[in-house]
Amino acid sequence: MKYALRLLPCVVALAIVLAFRSGNETASSWIRINQLGYTTQGIKAAVWCSKQTAPIDVFELVDASTKxxxxxxxxxxxxxxxxxxxxxxxxxxxxxxxxxxxxxRAGKAESPEFTIGDDVYKGSADFCLRYMRQQRSGYNPFLKDSCHTRDGYTLYGPMKDSTYVDATGGWHDASDYLQYTTTSANATYHLLAAYRDFPGVFGDTKTWNGLDGKNGVADVLDEAKWGLDWLNKMNPKEGWMFNQLGDDRDHKMMRIPKEDTNYYGRGIERPLYFVTGKPQVRGKFMNATTGVASTAGKFASSFALAAELYAKKDPAYAKMLLTKADAALKAGIEKPGVAQTASVLSPYIYAEDNWQDDMELGAAAMASAGKTLGIKQNFNSGQLTGMAYNYAQQEPLTPWLGTDTAKHYQWYPFVNVGHYELARQLKGKQRDTVIAYYKTGIEKVWAKATTNAFYRAIPFIWCSNNLTVSFATQCFWYRELTGDTRYTALEQANIDWLFGCNPWGTSMVYGLPSWGDTPVDPHSAFTHLKQYPIDGGLVDGPVYTAIYNGLIGIRLTREDSYAPFQSDLAVYHDDYGDYSTNEPTMDGTASLIYLLAAKEADAKKKQALKPAATAPLNTNMVRSHGAVIRGDSTRREIALVFTGDEFGDGLSTIINTMNKQAVKGSFFLTGRFYNTSSFREPIRQLYREGHYMGPHSNDHLLYCDWTKRDSLLITRSTYIHDLNKNLDAMRAAGIPDASYRYFIPPYEWWNDAVAKWSNESGIRLFCFTPGTTSNADYTYPEMGNSYKSSETILNNIKRINETRPGKLNGMVLLIHAGTDPRRTDKLYNKLDELISYLKKNGYSFKTIDKLIGE
Known part of the structure; x- marks a missing residue:
């Protein structure tokens, strides 16, 4: 590992870092963590990895101050x-x-120290904005100087070649100084969306030009405006769209951007490539351009979202932007296809092969903006939404999801943003369809991710970190749209990967965290020539070793400090000489800013959720001994809760019935149940199909005396240990985001002390609603008067509904997933009849988190 000391000159820091790394070569096992830390209510996972084959059984979390x-x-x-x-x-x-x-601590390995707290992501998005400002072309606030002031002269356009068009400004794409509409528009959109979705996350410490000061505008919006102004220049009038500024002749040597050179034969002017919809120069070859829609859609979406955000602040500006968005979308409709970038000397380009996602986003963003501004366009909001939905159906899945490889930027952007923006506007079946596209893509990745401890299933292609950010964002958006938390562990694993929970144990963001193992020798002129820090820059990330070995012009400049962690699978080098894994990118960083803002806002939201014991009470809910036993009594809603310990004979019947009735239930199972091999596949099916899965204790302990309820039969430590074993069993059964927010006690018997323990652990204790006798479905005839037949239970529920209107409102109906063989009359066989009856009487069905969530 390396721990960069940011207050030291970079060369000295690098020497210290390399010395630190070399001292760790004798280790044979390591624990990889998210160096930023973990939120209190979030997924918290690390990876123990070893050069030996022996497994481990347990691990310990140690208080750093008390040991x-x-x-x-x-x-x-x-x-x-x-x-x-x-x-x-x-x-x-x-x-x-x-x-x-x-x-x-696990085996002989210890991890670095880390924080558990709700502020671990605080300021991280603003920190990464530093890199965006440093990438500015035109006036550069980091250098306090200007560069590329004579851009640029036109190629391929309807005007005479070499016509001057003002294209100054914008951002340099990476460590080279080329500029693309493709990546700049995507970056601009992410920054605008970050401000729209998480305005409270960003500070105001810079003025519009990036210098210190306040201007009453969030810094992220200032930065988005910088990109927006350049896009405006790249689309100076209707019918004129430019795709690229400069080309790979720029790559002849590293230099600080203000040191403009005569690489193009026209002084410091650079070529400006017009969007023609036809192939353009690519060295000995031509690129594979087929149309203009990929670029036009990106123009449209950025202009439209900006128009919506500026509607009240600057109506005239907003109207101009929406007019431009309208024209751009129209151009994309007229010339569908992709507009690829051009290269002169090398074979490397942004070979984008998809465009429907860009047009979907453009149409969806315009539909939303049109409603806000109320301005007449070529298409009304209804037409635009329909158009966006049509494009969504043409590319339901971003094609790289679940695959092992792809070409460089072949499927760009790496996440279909249009699905999220469209789903925010749709209702009903169409909305469900679009959201299902996200879910299908996530499932494809998830199927591969569960085969390794890092939950890694992102292909190690060039810019793999950008794909990682995009996929985590897709998981976040799916969770936001649905409330479905089953992929939270996968979402978090991809974030953890970026900040050190990876084979190399390093963060992939320069300087974040400041105390951590992060890049110090990236492929950047700023650091290499001037030892300037490039704070917040997301580097490309690991690539397949086969890709690395085939690249042109890579030569490491020093001994590989990560040599013990390279493999035949993938490599990552913190070395200036490796442009494939250690070069920062502007668009990847912009996407990361959105994701980090989401994480900070998410932590704030969860922090605001007080433990159940102190949360504001919903007076329409019923509680007993610190646990909720009934949901809102004013709503005709019911939760079907199934518990299981040793018997699971009803699983297949229950699954089939729930599918037939299109109802979701809540399943709370003991560790013994989760660990039973014959139950594994039904459990995974329940999880895949969206039912709520939770714990029910590991060993089905009796917590307190049956006759003296205040008398505890267990200690707090026994309770916690048993519950943790239950959660471990859930994870082993394939449910990594163990649902510990809700818990039904074994035997459905508890007291106030147990409820207090639960609340202190962040767990909501609940139980069934008394009165229906559904919980007596475990009884059998040999129990005498305690036995309740299924017919008796069903008739009792009907009687309550018919004689006491509203009494079933908010009910938690408990049914067992299986019963003793001595009970041959199984209530789960009447589940279809029960659900049909309740539906007929106007009841809807909620999972337990939706029924009693506050």
Whole structure:
């Protein structure tokens, strides 16, 4: 590992870093963590990895100040070999919620210290804005100087070649100084969306030109406006769209951007490539351009979202932007297809092959903006929404999802933003269809991710970190649109990867965190020539070793400090000489800014959710001994809750009935149940199909005396240990985001002390609603008067509904997933009849988190 000291000159820091790394060569096992830290209510996981084959059984979370063990957990499943490692385990400590400083210990390995708290992402999005400002062309606030002031002269346009058109401004694309509409529009959109979706996250410490000061505008919006102004110049009038400024002749040598050179034979002017819809120069070859829609759609979406955001602040400006968006979308409709970038000397271009996603986003953004501004366009909002939905159907999945490889920027942007923007506007079946596209893509990745401890299934192609950010964002958007948390662990694993939970143990963002192992020798003129920090820049990330070995002109400049962690699978080098894995990119960083803003806002939102014991009470809910036992009694809603310990004979019947009735239930199962091999596939099916999965204790302990309820039969530590084992069993069964927010006690018997323990652990205790006798479906005839037949239970529910109107409102109906063989009359066989009856009487069905969530 390397820990860069940012207050030292970079050369000295690099020497210290390399010395630190070399001292770790004798280790054979490591624990990889998210160096930024973990939020209290979020997924918390690390990866233990070893050069030995022996697995481990347990791990410990240690308080860094007291050196006392704060939590002990099962190491769970041994995932085996991955990359340079022969053995690996995923260490999940999500159920531990106490803020503080900690480190992990497993076997002979110890992790670096990290924080658990709700402010671990605070300021991270603003930090990455530093890199965006440093990438500015025209006036550069970091250098306090100007560059590329004579851009540019036209090529391929309807005007005479070499006509001067003002194209100054914008951002340099990466460590070279080329500029593309493709990446700049995507970056601009992400920054605008970050401001729209998370305005409270960003500060105001800079003026419009990037210099210190306040101007009453969030810095992220200032930065978006810088990109927007350049896009405006690249689309100076209707019918004129430019795709690229400069080309790879720029790559002859590294230099600070203000040192403009005569690489193009026209002084410091650079070529400006017009969007023609036809192939353009690519060295010995031509690119594979087929149309203009990919670029036109990106213009349209950025202009439209900006128009919506500026509607009140500057109506005239907003109207101009929406007019431009309208014209751009029209151009894309007239000339469908992709507009690829051009290259003169090398074979490397942005070979984008898809365009329907860009047009979907453009149409969706315009539909939203049109409603806000109320301005007449070529298309009304209804037509635009329909158009966007049509494009969504043409590219339901971003094609790289679930695949092992793709060409460089072949499927760009790497996430279909249009699905999110469209789903925000749609209702009903169409909305469900678009959201399902996200889910299908996530499932394709998830199917591969579960095979390794890092939950890694992003292809190691060039700019793999950009794909990682985009996929995590897709998971976040799916969760926001649906409330479905089943992929939260996968979402978080991709974020953790970026900040150190990867085979190399390094963050992929320069300087973030400041105390961590982050890049110090990126492929950048700023750091290489002037030792300037490039704070917040997201580097490209690891690539397949086969790709690395085939690239032109790569030569490491020093001994590889990550040599023990390179493998036949993938490589990453923190070395100036490796432009494939260690070059920062502007568009990747902009996408990361959105994701980090989402994480900070998410943590704030969860922080605001107080523990159940102190949360404002919904007076329409019913509670007993600290647990909710009934939802809102004013709503005709019911939760079907199924519990299971030793018997699971009803699983297949229950699954078939729930599918037939299109109803989601809540399943709370013991660790013994989750660990039973014959139940594994039905459990996974329930999870895949969106039912709520939760814990029911590991060993089905009796917490308190049956006759003296205040008399505890267990200790707090026994309760916590047993519950953690239940959560471990859930993860081992393929449910990584163990649903510890809600918990039904074993035997459905508890007291106030148990409820207090639950609340302190961040868990909502609940139980069934008394009165229906549905919970008596476990009884059998040999129990005498305690036995309740299924017919009796069903008639009792009907009687309550018919004689006491509203009494079933908010009910938690408990049914067992299986019963003793001595009960041959199974209530689950009447589940179809029960659901049909309740539906006929106007009841809807909610999962438990929706019924009692506050």
């Amino acid at each position: 006392q063990v704060a939590y002990k957990g099962s190491a769970g499943r041994a995932f085996g070999a991955y990359g340079p490692f022969l053995q690996s385990h995923r260490l999940d400590f999500s159920s531990f919620v106490k803020p503080g400083r900690y480190f992990l």
